[in-house]
Structures are given as structure tokens and as C-alpha cells.
Ligand SMILES: Nc1ncnc2c1ncn2[C@@H]1O[C@H](COP(=O)(O)OP(=O)(O)OP(=O)(O)O)[C@@H](O)[C@H]1O
């Protein structure tokens with residue numbers, strides 16, 4: 001652990017020392033801002049290069065603008081594209097040409113389904129995982145079924161979700177829920193098992209009750225790894241919600257993509273893809289921020305309990 | 307005679323791990339610890355020293371015999387019997403001050419009072435300016451001192467330490483020993499400290515309990531009749547060192563012979 005501390009110390013000091021001589025006089029950024037700026041610059045370069053190659057292929061005539069319209073084409077026609085978005089969250093409603101507002105509303109609905117599904121899946125997963133870890137009878141009763149259901153792809157649950165919940169938000173939320181639920185249930189048990197014995201000993205010596213030990217020691221010890229599990233399943237959740245929206249909801253970004261495919265609207269396809277990519281990126285960023293605030297004792301990207 | 311702080315009578319411990327042969331860790335162990343006494347436990351690896359501390363702490367049950375603290379039989383853990391582990395077991399999600407106050411928070415002491423006690427304890431162990439640091443930001447020696455502060459905050463009558471300085475370098479270790487003697491005098495607690503270092507035993511102990519190889523028994527109990535601070539140049543110190551080296555060599559030989567026989 002002390003080696004760890006040494007490494008962080010060096011990591012912070014090195015860029016400051018390396019960068020100092022290059023600074024123009026009178027202009028200096030704190031290392032944190034410099035790191036952020038460099039991340040941003042590389043982000044722009046990376047995306048720019050990707051878009052540039054695409055544009056180049058179009059300019060050379062390799063990319064058919066009807067099938068693979070390059071960014072400047074599908075972004076230029078935003079007003080035309082936006083008319084396919086709808087303000088209401090009604091199934092099968094004809095696009096009302098809602099503009100930016102409609103786009104934001106559609107994005108918000110899809111995001112809501114992901115967030116609610118993830119939050120429910122996480123909370124229920126920890127609760128069920130801890131319960132079956134501690135109550136032997138329930139473990140014997142439920143674990144075989146959970147092990148059987150866990151490997152089933154969430155997409156395979158879609159028909160079931162529609163049979164049970166009908167068309168609407170619930171099947172989409174349910175699918176996102178399934179995406180994280182089993183992973184969290186199984187990882188909760190494993191993580192509780194691997195909480196260092198000394199932590200438990202300390203709690204017992206200090207006179208903590210079982211309940212206090214769980215809330216004050218075990219839960220904080222396992223949260224970082226569980227949160228990592230959640231983050232790993234975030235992109236799967238975005239995948240699943242789009243499929244659910246295509247089939248089981250009839251609204252949202254997934255429905256737009258599906259409509260764009262069936263009406264052969266390549267501009268709309270790529271525009272929606274860009275939006276979905278952006279939302280996925282932002283939600284991962286948001287989760288990282290939550291991790292930084294709430295799980296401050298763990299360095300970002302480091303999931304294991306220590 | 308006053309009542310012993312810890313009384314260990316014919317204690318034995320047999321581990322019965324699932325799916326493996328049972329292990330007789332300790333057998334027929336008897337000795338007393340006087341109030342305020344500094345006891346060092348010395349013995350070959352695997353002879354059950356840690357096991358004994360866990361049983362005194364109430365974390366493990368005895369297989370036979372009786373352990374009593376202040377006349378009361380030990381049945382469950384209690385904050386009166388603090389235990390400090392080889393690696394500091396500070397919680398990484400709490401600041402140093404909150405770690406020290408953990409036991410108090412479990413016992414529903416008011417937050418303001420908690421903080422006061424934590425600050426006072428951390429000052430006593432020389433970490434007054436580390437209150438709001440994370441455990442990760444401290445060196446190994448500092449972390450062990452914080453663990454001491456956490457145990458002391460509960461005002462224990464018995465403080466047990468399982469090789470607390472084994473992971474530290476030689477210089478830090480010497481400083482920590484001085485620090486420990488000071489804590490011991492201030493708090494008036496009895497201390498039971500496990501070590502593999504003969505020098506550590508001679509520098510610290512009132513009495514050294516030497517264990518036999520497994521199954522651990524008391525081989526002999528040696529009072530250290532040297533005034534503190536103890537000088538390693540003192541010829542009597544050398545005599546103790548030779549004596550312990552010989553006592554331990556016998557037992558280590560036996561332990562190895564046994565392992566080869568298996
Ligand atoms: N939880 C356990 N389950 C089964 N056997 C155990 C357990 N803990 C310890 N033992 C066994 O009991 C014996 C004594 O172990 P203990 O850790 O008390 O020795 P020790 O004197 O502290 O050794 P060391 O100096 O290496 O720390 C060992 O043979 C060990 O394998």
C-alpha cells in the first residue's frame with residue numbers, strides 16, 4: 001500500500017516537472033487543468049481523424065451519400081432530420097416535426113428508462129445478493145435458479161417482458177433491470193466473501209452488531225467492486241434499451257432508428273447513432289463522477305476492494 | 307495478590323478445518339498477565355500465538371480450558387480487549403479521524419464528542435495533523451500508530467498486538483517501540499505482544515513467554531530484569547539474547563523435524 005502511495009505521488013509530480021520549461025512566461029495551468037485540456041485535445045483529434053477519413057472516402061466517391069452520408073451531410077440537415085422526432089411519448093404517434101425540443105424529449109425518455117432500470121437493478125441486486133448470502137435456506141432455494149437465469153441474454157427476456165407488462169415503458173426498464181440484476185446478485189455474494197477478515201474482526205471487537213457491521217463495514221467494502229460491475233454493464237444496458245424500444249415500447253431513440261431503417265433514411269440513422277453514442281459516453285462520464293464523489297477512497301478505474 | 311488482568315488456564319485449541327485433518331494448535335497453556343504488565347509472546351512459526359490472541363479477544367472459542375479477563379470468563383469480543391493486527395486494518399473509506407472514532411460511533415457516542423476523543427488520541431500517537439487524511443496517504447508506521455489510536459480510544463484494559471511492527475523497516479521499528487512503551491505507561495493497560503524478533507522481546511517485555519513448536523505449550527517464562535530504556539550494549543542484554551536464541555533454535559529444529567517426518 002505504501003508503494004501505491006509513492007506511485008500516485010510520482011504520477012502527479014512528473015507532468016508538472018516535465019511541463020514546466022515549456023510554459024510560455026505568464027501563462028501556466030494547474031496540472032489538473034492541463035490533464036483535462038490534453039484529454040479534450042486528444043478527444044477532438046481522435047474523432048476528427050475518424051470523421052476526416054469518412055469525409056475523404058465520400059470525397060473520393062467511395063462512400064455513397066445515400067447509404068453512408070458523411071458527418072457534414074447528416075449534421076447539415078438537422079432541421080429536416082428533427083421532424084421525425086415527436087414531443088409526446090405516445091406509441092405510434094406520427095412525427096409532429098417537433099424540432100430540438102422533441103429531440104431532447106426523446107433523449108430524456110430513453111435515458112430515463114436506462115437510469116431507472118440500472119438503479120432498480122443495482123439496489124435489488126445488492127439486496128437479493130446479500131439476503132441469499134446470509135440466509136442459508138434462501139440461498140439453497142434460490143441460487144440454482146439464479147445461476148440458470150443469469151446467462152440468458154436480456155434480449156431473450158423481451159417477449160416475456162411484453163407478455164407480462166404489455167407495450168410501454170415497463171418492458172424497456174425491465175430489460176435494463178435484467179441486464180445488471182443477475183450480475184450484481186452474483187457479485188455481491190462473492191464480494192462479501194472476500195471482505196478482509198480483519199475488517200470484520202475490528203467491527204466485532206468494537207462491539208458492532210451484525211446490522212452495524214453490514215451497513216458500516218461490509219457495504220462500504222463491497223460497493224466499489226459492485227459499482228465497477230454496474231459500469232461494465234452500462235453499455236449493455238444502452239444496447240438493450242434500444243432493442244426494447246424498437247419492439248416493446250414504440251417510442252424513444254430505438255424506435256426512431258427502427259423507423260429510419262424501414263424508411264431507408266440514412267441521414268436519420270447516422271444522426272440517431274451519433275446521439276446514442278453521445279448519451280452512452282455522457283452516462284459513463286456521469287457514473288464516473290458519481291464514483292468519484294461517493295466512493296472517493298478508490299482511485300478511478302480501480303474497482304477491487306482493498 | 308491482585309486479580310490478574312488475563313488468566314489463561316489449561317487452554318487448548320484444536321482447529322477442525324472442513325475437509326482437512328484437524329490441527330492441534332495449542333495444548334494445556336497456563337499463565338497469568340498482571341494488570342499493567344507487558345508480556346511478549348515468542349515462539350516458532352505456527353505454534354499458535356495468533357490463535358491465542360484471537361481467543362483472548364473473544365474472536366475464537368477455546369477447545370478446552372478457561373480464559374478470564376478481570377475474573378470474567380471471555381465469551382465474546384469486547385472493546386476492553388483491543389487487538390492490533392500485523393497490517394493496519396484501517397477502513398479505507400473513512401478518514402483517519404473517523405477510523406479512530408469508529409468504535410465510538412458504533413456505541414452511539416455523539417459526533418462532537420467522538421471527534422474530540424479521536425483528535426486527542428491521534429495527538430497522543432503523534433498524528434495530530436493527519437486527521438482528515440485517507441489511510442492510503444499514510445506510511446506503514448503511521449498507519450500502525452493510527453490503529454493504536456483506534457484501539458486506545460476504547461480505553462482497553464488489555465491491548466493485544468500480533469506482530470504489529472513486522473512489516474516496518476528497522477529504524478521505524480525502533481521508533482515504534484519507544485512510542486509503544488510511552489503509550490503503555492500512559493494508558494496503564496496490560497499488553498500482550500507477539501513478535502519473531504528476540505531484540506524486540508528484550509527491549510519491551512516485563513516477561514517473555516516462550517512457546518514450544520506446535521502444539522504450542524509454554525516452554526518457559528523469562529522475566530527481563532533490566533531497567534528501561536534498555537541498552538543493547540549491556541552485557542546482560544547479550545546474555546538474554548543468547549538464551550532466547552538457544553531456546554528458539556531447539557523449537558525451530560523440532561518444528562522442522564516434525565515437518566520432514568510428515
Ligand atoms: N482459521 C484456521 N483454521 C484452521 N487452522 C488454523 C486457523 N488459524 C490457524 N490455524 C492453524 O493453527 C496453527 C497455529 O496458527 P497461528 O496462526 O496461531 O500460529 P502463529 O504462532 O501465529 O504463527 P506465525 O508466527 O507464523 O504467525 C497453524 O498450524 C495454523 O495452520
Ligand SMILES: [Mg+2]
Nearest residue numbers: 355356357468
Ligand atoms: Mg501469527
